[in-house]
Amino acid sequence: MESGIFDSHAHYDDRRFDGDRTELLDGLFASGKLFAAVNCGCDIASSERSLRLAEAYEGVYATVGIHPHEAENATEDDYLRLEELCSHKKAVAIGEIGLDYHYDFSPREKQKEAFIRQMELAEKLGMPVVIHDREAHKDCVDIATSFNGVTGVFHSFSGSAETAKILQKAGWYISFSGVVTFKNAKQAVLAVEAVANDRLLVETDCPYLTPHPYRGERNHSGYVEHVIAKIAEIRSESYEFIETLTRENAKRFFGIERVVT
Template identity: 50%
Template sequence: MYFDSHAHYDDRRFDDDRHEALLSLAENGISNITNIGSDIKTSKKSVALAEKYDFIYAAVGVHPHEVKDMQDADLLEIANLSKHKKVVAIGEIGLDYYYDHSPREAQRYWFKKQMKLAYDLKLPVVIHSRDATEDTIKICKESKIHGGIIHCFSGSVETAEIYLDLGYHISFAGPVTFKNSKSLPEVAKIVPEDRLLIETDCPYMAPEPHRGKRNCSVYVKYVAEKIADLRGVSAEHIAKITSDNAKKLFNIK
């Protein structure tokens, strides 16, 4: 059974069939999901999904795209939401210099603030970093953590090694299956067993052979199969270790 460590079932693309999609997961090999918030509204929706479905856990936080209007009151709201017993992480937070939907200074400011909040709350962090490796590493080095995930990892072996040294988990999504992915197959081979995670980031990032379509947790098996193949182990083994790792990191009994 697979643990999809990063999904967005609050997304409107699931509005027509969310309940059916979620109910069909167990029979398709999915045991657990962490649904990730990206602003206050979707963080609340993540908590609501976790309340409604046993197998769903929630992360709450404000994505770099959305921090342009963030205020201290929002940080307080995140702290309040995190008190719910099924909130297992702060995220997704980080830096996105590819889209630059928020000014970079605001991105760095609220990333640091939310890193500090997660540390104070004794929760792990879920980090989004795109075209911002240098600054993400800098902030990660300055911040103390109770564990963390570099979500949908897309960097080099060298970058992965820096995050691993800092105590982070590396999570792979659809891109590791893409035919043009250059460094990811190499990274997938070197991440230690106890730091490896898999995710879909659904509805985004569908893996091969479903690239371009709406993604769902069932497709996490393609990510696992690709990693298993690269590491010369079985997909069942990848399912087991990534599921154990997710439970340990998210402190799920």
């Protein structure tokens, strides 16, 4: 019988896993705690690393894309290479793409240009997208929903319950991270209440966003149990219900049929 966590957003290629990556992933899969993880690219190099990880682990899948932080530096060659990477059989979405008005590492016009360009690629290839939206809710939602043929997930959702409702009505998924376990997460709690059963996903965004009570430590997929437990509490459901629901939703969203014996 299938069981375990589906971590819809991770960065196991991050340097912070260099010392124990194999041991950690082997352990999470062997224990049955982790069903699958999607490792997300942020530029061409990390997209390629994500695909290498996906080749090494049956339960790891990859997204390929150019993060808003990297928008300014992306070259024409990068976009050509990105399209090639999309044809890899374990590339399940284009991402993470979007807008980050918190750090503004790339000028906003460049961020929008890169976002729109990758939405166009998703439309052309019929792939879903993984959206990074930091303090850019309005522009992100406007651009994302302006493409009728493309849907995806807003990762580590930080918008309002109203925004969540608009997105799910348009066919989008909402993913929650360790942020929902933080003490001041009032808006996230309202959003968790607003999301429909069939639109809900969970994630680590590891090594970042470690849930309470491990906040400050390096995050990993095993800690998603604290995110699931918090969501279960907010929605008055059992842990098992939310774990199964988010696993089934992620399989459907990413088009994954993993056979576990």
